[in-house]
Amino acid sequence: MSQGSTDPQGIVGFAAHDHSACTRAALALAEETCAEKGLSFTPVRRRTLEILLESHVALGAYDVLARLAEDGFGSKPPVAYRALGFLMDNGLAHRIERLNAFVACAHPGAAHDPAFFICRKCGAVAEAQGVTPLDASADAAGFAVEKTTIEAEGLCPLCREEAA
Amino acid sequence: MSQGSTDPQGIVGFAAHDHSACTRAALALAEETCAEKGLSFTPVRRRTLEILLESHVALGAYDVLARLAEDGFGSKPPVAYRALGFLMDNGLAHRIERLNAFVACAHPGAAHDPAFFICRKCGAVAEAQGVTPLDASADAAGFAVEKTTIEAEGLCPLCREEAA
DNA sequence: CGGGGGTTGTGATATTATAACATACGCGTT
DNA sequence: AACGCGTATGTTATAATATCACAACCCCCG
Numbered sequence: 001m002s003q004g005s006t007d008p009q010g011i012v013g014f015a016a017h018d019h020s021a022c023t024r025a026a027l028a029l030a031e032e033t034c035a036e037k038g039l040s041f042t043p044v045r046r047r048t049l050e051i052l053l054e055s056h057v058a059l060g061a062y063d064v065l066a067r068l069a070e071d072g073f074g075s076k077p078p079v080a081y082r083a084l085g086f087l088m089d090n091g092l093a094h095r096i097e098r099l100n101a102f103v104a105c106a107h108p109g110a111a112h113d114p115a116f117f118i119c120r121k122c123g124a125v126a127e128a129q130g131v132t133p134l135d136a137s138a139d140a141a142g143f144a145v146e147k148t149t150i151e152a153e154g155l156c157p158l159c160r161e162e163a164a
Numbered sequence: 165m166s167q168g169s170t171d172p173q174g175i176v177g178f179a180a181h182d183h184s185a186c187t188r189a190a191l192a193l194a195e196e197t198c199a200e201k202g203l204s205f206t207p208v209r210r211r212t213l214e215i216l217l218e219s220h221v222a223l224g225a226y227d228v229l230a231r232l233a234e235d236g237f238g239s240k241p242p243v244a245y246r247a248l249g250f251l252m253d254n255g256l257a258h259r260i261e262r263l264n265a266f267v268a269c270a271h272p273g274a275a276h277d278p279a280f281f282i283c284r285k286c287g288a289v290a291e292a293q294g295v296t297p298l299d300a301s302a303d304a305a306g307f308a309v310e311k312t313t314i315e316a317e318g319l320c321p322l323c324r325e326e327a328a
Numbered sequence: 329c330g331g332g333g334g335t336t337g338t339g340a341t342a343t344t345a346t347a348a349c350a351t352a353c354g355c356g357t358t
Numbered sequence: 359a360a361c362g363c364g365t366a367t368g369t370t371a372t373a374a375t376a377t378c379a380c381a382a383c384c385c386c387c388g
Contacts, residue, residue, distance in 0.1 A: 335382105339379090341376100358361075
């Protein structure tokens with residue numbers, strides 16, 4: 001909570017920020033995106049995104065499901081998995097493979113090939129853009145890359161400070 | 165099956181190669197490594213590695229388990245998970261997060277921070293070394309990287325040819 | 329009104345993974 | 359040989375994650 005430096009390299013998630021503004025902007029953008037593409041941003045889907053947006057921590061599908069059920073939505077796994085699938089298909093959320101968990105997209109609308117930094121202590125997940133380092137190796141091997149999963153686990157700046 | 169070019173960038177897994185030699189070498193190296201470190205390379209562990217080594221395709225824990233059970237080892241999940249855990253802890257196998265599956269290490273003994281290329285058609289997995297592209301972004305964000313997961317899904321050279 | 333696509337909900341089940349505990353084995357000491 | 363100790367293996371049971379198949383609904387269009 002001490003520094004207001006701009007996000008280096010477009011990394012979002014660790015730096016202190018006005019989170020309610022961050023949330024509002026993401027929801028507005030989601031609504032806009034869906035309107036443009038003719039997708040229905042229904043109540044479950046919207047609520048699911050809101051739940052993910054509450055923090056920059058990844059949530060398991062069943063955590064999301066429990067929250068949805070509390071709010072009066074269905075209580076069976078497909079409810080959560082479908083809403084999360086919709087958000088992922090439309091670039092509004094991402095799956096963190098290492099954690100079998102989900103986060104709201106931190107760069108909605110932007111070109112996507114995200115990389116994630118996951119703090120093992122506080123669970124915060126930061127999303128970086130434009131890290132596509134595999135192209136050289138892939139080309140050399142004759143491999144045609146279609147999707148990438150890039151995730152780093154370690155300690156975020158705040159938890160490092162605490163540790164020291 | 166047409167070219168014998170050396171592996172560019174140390175990528176192993178797609179190029180045609182003498183697989184039985186590849187297997188023998190890996191097993192020998194595993195034995196040596198365990199001897200050096202005072203680890204017991206027991207029958208289940210050895211057999212598990214052999215099973216993974218049979219192809220450069222990732223196997224689920226339950227696939228491995230079925231094979232182990234056929235061979236007279238225990239038939240309950242912990243048997244497979246423990247053997248796989250041992251191999252991973254000692255750099256002899258890796259987990260592919262996107263697939264919830266496991267492959268034998270293609271560069272045993274070498275420094276490790278592997279990247280994987282996964283063919284979505286034939287399932288082959290190639291392992292590249294020395295792709296550590298996150299350092300710059302991580303440093304900029306003040307994040308201390310401890311472990312990385314780098315996986316690309318796409319089409320391998322052979323499946324590309326077939327598709328064309 | 330009637331059909332059709334898309335969305336939500338449910339029951340049932342598949343797949344992946346771990347916890348907790350019992351048994352056996354190797355090995356050094358007595 | 360008998361004991362104690364650490365490691366490895368095995369089992370039962372259960373947790374956590376994910377998907378399938380089908381029914382109900384809703385809304386819009388013809």
